[in-house]
Amino acid sequence: MRQTNTYDAWLERVEGFGTLLYPPDENQILLRVDERKKLLQLVETLSSPRDGGEKPFFLVTVVANDERELEDHCFKIYYVFSHAREDVFLIVEYLLSGEEYPSIAPHFPAVERFQAEMADLMGLYPEGRRGRGWGEWLHTPPYPPGFHPLRRDVSLTELRRRMAEVGDRTPGPGRDVVWEPAEGHHILPVGPIHAGLIEPGRFLFEIGGEVIEKVRFRLGYTHKGVERLFQSAYTLVDGWRLAEQVTGDSSFAHSLAYTHAVETLFHVTVPEPAVWMRGILLELERVYNHVTDMAALAHDVALDAYANELALQRERLLRLNEALTGNRFLRGVNRVGGVRLPRPPDADGLRSALREVRAAVEPVIRTLSRLEGFRDRSVNTGVLTREDALALDVTGLVARASGVERDYRLNHPWGIYEDPELRQMIRMSDENVRAARLPQELHRGDVHARFLVRAWEFLTSTRIVDMLLERWRREGVSGAAWLADVPPPDSAADYAFALGYAEGWRGDIVYWVMQDKLGSIYRCKVRDPSMLNWPALVRALEPHEHQGRRLTTILPDFPLINKSFNLSYTGHDL
Amino acid sequence: MSVPEVKVLVLRFFLQGLLGRNLYTETRRGRPTSLFIRHVDGGSNVFVEQELLSLTTPTYDLEQYGIRFVASPRHADVLLLTGPLTWNMQGPALEAFRAMPHPRCIVTVGDCADYRAAALPSTCPFAASYAVAPLPEEMRRAIAHHVPGFSPSPLEILRALQELRTICSATHGMV
Known part of the structure; x- marks a missing residue:
C-alpha cells in the first residue's frame, strides 16, 4: 500500500x-x-x-x-x-x-x-x-x-x-519534584496507590480553591524490565508470549504488532483465514474495552443504571472471547505466521451473540449521549484542543476525539484493512456519523467527545466483525489453525530490524524489533500509545485558552477526565 | 503501691483503651460476615485488575457477600496484592500495609504474586527480570491466602475471598 x-x-x-x-x-x-x-x-x-x-x-x-x-x-x-x-x-x-x-x-x-x-x-x-x-x-x-x-x-x-x-535496605517512598506554589495555592500529592481499582502512579496537583492550576505526574512504578526480557529470555519466534503480557487490556493488539514486525523480518505471508481471524480478534478487543470504558464513564457521573447495563454486556463479551479463544482476554492464539485457536470457531453462534450485545448496548449509548445529566458533566470538561493534540503528537482515540485524523487502520493499513470498503466504514466522516445517529460532537476534544468516539467505534467494530464472520461462513473456512511455515532465521539478516504496528483500542502500538544471531532478539522496543498520550492528559487538565476562553478544570473532575483518556500505566512503564 | 493508686492506674488503662482504640474497625469487628479489601497493584499487567473489576459488576456483585473494595488501607482487613512486586512499588506497598489496622492479612492473586513459592519464568514471565523485588519479610508473614492462576477467573477469586472471610472472622491467620 x-x-x-x-x-x-x-x-x-x-x-x-x-x-x-x-x-x-x-x-x-x-x-x-x-x-x-x-x-x-x-x-x-x-x-x-x-x-x-x-x-x-x-x-x-x-x-x-x-x-x-x-x-x-x-x-x-x-x-x-x-x-x-x-x-x-x-x-x-x-x-x-x-x-x-x-x-x-x-x-x-x-x-x-x-x-x-x-x-x-x-x-x-x-x-x-x-x-x-x-x-x-x-x-x-x-x-x-x-x-x-x-x-x-x-x-x-x-x-x-x-x-x-541493595535489596536489604528498607525501601523508601519515591522522591517528589516539588515546586513553590503561587500565593494562596497549595500542592496536593496523590498516589502512587489510588482509591479505586487502578494502577499505580503519582500525581501532584497545584490547586487554588478547587481549580487545578498545574499538574505533574510521576510514573515508572510498574517498570518490569520487559524490553530487557525480550532480548535476554525470548527468541524471535516465541516473543509473542511476552508481548501479550505487556498490558492486559491490549494483549491481542500487542501480540499482533509484535508478530507483524517478525513477519516483516522473515518475509512470511500469513494465510487468508488467519488474516481475517486477526481482524476479528483485534476488533473484539476494541469492542470489550470500549464497553468497559463507557460503563466506567457512566459510573463516574453517577448514572449507575446505565453503567450496570453496559457492565453486564462487558461480561458477555468476555465470555464470547473465552468461547472463541479459550481466554477471556484473547491471549495465547496469535503466532508468528498465523493464528491457532483451541477449537474451530462457531461463526454463526458468535455472530448472533454479538448482535444481541449490540442490540443491548446501542440504546444505552444513544440515550447516554443525549442525556442532560451526562452532558452536564462531560461537555467542555477536560478539553484537549486540536492544536495541542497536533503539537504533542497525540495518537489513538484521544487524537480522533480532538479532530486529528490519526488511525493506523486508515493511514497505515495492512491485513483486513487493505480492503477499501472496510476503511470506508471506519472513517469518522460526517455522513457516517449521521448514519450512525450519533451527535456531531465527536471532534470537540472533551470527555463527551471521547465517549462518543468510543460509541462510534463500538458500532463500527461490531459491524466489521459481523461482516468478517459473514465472509467466513460464505467462504466455508474450516479448521482451527492457519499457520504459514516460518523459515529458520537467515543469518544474512542478522542485525536487520523491522517495524510492526497495529491499531489497538487505545491507539497505535508500535514494535521495533532487531534480529540477533541464531534467531534471538537484539533489541525490541515496545511503544504503547500511552507513552505519547500522558502529556496530553496534563495539557487537558491545566488551564488553557480555547476559542478565546480560558478553560479550567476542577479537581473533582479529574477522575472523570482520567477515565476518559484511560491510559495504561504498565504500557508506559514497561 | 496503695489500693487507691492501683484503682487510678486501672482506671487510666481502661480509659486509655476506650479512647485510644480504633472505633471504626473495632465496631466493624462485631460483624464477622463482612470483609473490607484494599487492593494494591504491585506492578502487575492488569489482567487480574480487570477480573477484580468484573467482580464489582452486577454479574458477580461482590458486595452481596459483604465483601467490598475500600479506598484506604486504614479501613481494610485485607490487602489484596497482585504481582509481580516491582522495586519501584516495594516501598509504597509496604507503606500501605503498615497503615492497616490490626488484625490484618494479605491475599495474593495470580501466579506472578505467589511470593511464598519461588517464582519461575514458566509461571510468571517477569520472574527473571531485574526489576522484580522480593516481598518484605513482615508482609510475607501476613500472607493468609494465595489464589493461583494466570490469570484466575472472577469466580475463582470470589470463592477464595469468601473462604478468606471465614478465616478472617475467626481471626486465624491474621497478624
Whole structure:
C-alpha cells in the first residue's frame, strides 16, 4: 500500500540530510544521519507545515540501541516518524559520538518522555543534561546510580545480582519534584496507590480553591524490565508470549504488532483465514474495552443504571472471547505466521451473540449521549484542543476525539484493512456519523467527545466483525489453525530490524524489533500509545485558552477526565 | 503501691483503651460476615485488575457477600496484592500495609504474586527480570491466602475471598 507520489517526494526531500539505506519495508524510508546539524535541520523540515497545511510528520517512537559491539561501534538512536496522511514512515538512524545527543524537543515535544526513558534505561542524555533530574523509570532509591539495564555489556544475571545487593535496605517512598506554589495555592500529592481499582502512579496537583492550576505526574512504578526480557529470555519466534503480557487490556493488539514486525523480518505471508481471524480478534478487543470504558464513564457521573447495563454486556463479551479463544482476554492464539485457536470457531453462534450485545448496548449509548445529566458533566470538561493534540503528537482515540485524523487502520493499513470498503466504514466522516445517529460532537476534544468516539467505534467494530464472520461462513473456512511455515532465521539478516504496528483500542502500538544471531532478539522496543498520550492528559487538565476562553478544570473532575483518556500505566512503564 | 493508686492506674488503662482504640474497625469487628479489601497493584499487567473489576459488576456483585473494595488501607482487613512486586512499588506497598489496622492479612492473586513459592519464568514471565523485588519479610508473614492462576477467573477469586472471610472472622491467620 505505497503512496508513490508522497513517498518519492519525501525521498528526494530528505536525501540531502544523510545517506539513504535499504528500508525494512516498502512503505518506509530509512535515512542514516551522523551530523548533529543535519539532524536538527531534518527535524525542522519534518515539523514545519508545508503548502499551507499542517505539520507533515508525527513522531512515532524513539529507539535507543547499544550497537557498540556491531560494525559502527557506537550508540544509535532511531527516530521513527509517520506521515500525517499517507502510508509513509521515515526512520532516521542517528549515530552518537558519545553518550550525549542533540534534543529534538523544540520541534517534537513528545520526545521528552522518550528522553527520560533513554536516560534511565540506556544511559544516553540530551546535550548538557547529563545526570540531573532523571530517575523516573528507575527510581532512586533503590536503583543504584549508573544502572542502565538495556546496555548490552551487562548481563541480566549481573543486573539481578546488583539489585539483590541493595535489596536489604528498607525501601523508601519515591522522591517528589516539588515546586513553590503561587500565593494562596497549595500542592496536593496523590498516589502512587489510588482509591479505586487502578494502577499505580503519582500525581501532584497545584490547586487554588478547587481549580487545578498545574499538574505533574510521576510514573515508572510498574517498570518490569520487559524490553530487557525480550532480548535476554525470548527468541524471535516465541516473543509473542511476552508481548501479550505487556498490558492486559491490549494483549491481542500487542501480540499482533509484535508478530507483524517478525513477519516483516522473515518475509512470511500469513494465510487468508488467519488474516481475517486477526481482524476479528483485534476488533473484539476494541469492542470489550470500549464497553468497559463507557460503563466506567457512566459510573463516574453517577448514572449507575446505565453503567450496570453496559457492565453486564462487558461480561458477555468476555465470555464470547473465552468461547472463541479459550481466554477471556484473547491471549495465547496469535503466532508468528498465523493464528491457532483451541477449537474451530462457531461463526454463526458468535455472530448472533454479538448482535444481541449490540442490540443491548446501542440504546444505552444513544440515550447516554443525549442525556442532560451526562452532558452536564462531560461537555467542555477536560478539553484537549486540536492544536495541542497536533503539537504533542497525540495518537489513538484521544487524537480522533480532538479532530486529528490519526488511525493506523486508515493511514497505515495492512491485513483486513487493505480492503477499501472496510476503511470506508471506519472513517469518522460526517455522513457516517449521521448514519450512525450519533451527535456531531465527536471532534470537540472533551470527555463527551471521547465517549462518543468510543460509541462510534463500538458500532463500527461490531459491524466489521459481523461482516468478517459473514465472509467466513460464505467462504466455508474450516479448521482451527492457519499457520504459514516460518523459515529458520537467515543469518544474512542478522542485525536487520523491522517495524510492526497495529491499531489497538487505545491507539497505535508500535514494535521495533532487531534480529540477533541464531534467531534471538537484539533489541525490541515496545511503544504503547500511552507513552505519547500522558502529556496530553496534563495539557487537558491545566488551564488553557480555547476559542478565546480560558478553560479550567476542577479537581473533582479529574477522575472523570482520567477515565476518559484511560491510559495504561504498565504500557508506559514497561 | 496503695489500693487507691492501683484503682487510678486501672482506671487510666481502661480509659486509655476506650479512647485510644480504633472505633471504626473495632465496631466493624462485631460483624464477622463482612470483609473490607484494599487492593494494591504491585506492578502487575492488569489482567487480574480487570477480573477484580468484573467482580464489582452486577454479574458477580461482590458486595452481596459483604465483601467490598475500600479506598484506604486504614479501613481494610485485607490487602489484596497482585504481582509481580516491582522495586519501584516495594516501598509504597509496604507503606500501605503498615497503615492497616490490626488484625490484618494479605491475599495474593495470580501466579506472578505467589511470593511464598519461588517464582519461575514458566509461571510468571517477569520472574527473571531485574526489576522484580522480593516481598518484605513482615508482609510475607501476613500472607493468609494465595489464589493461583494466570490469570484466575472472577469466580475463582470470589470463592477464595469468601473462604478468606471465614478465616478472617475467626481471626486465624491474621497478624
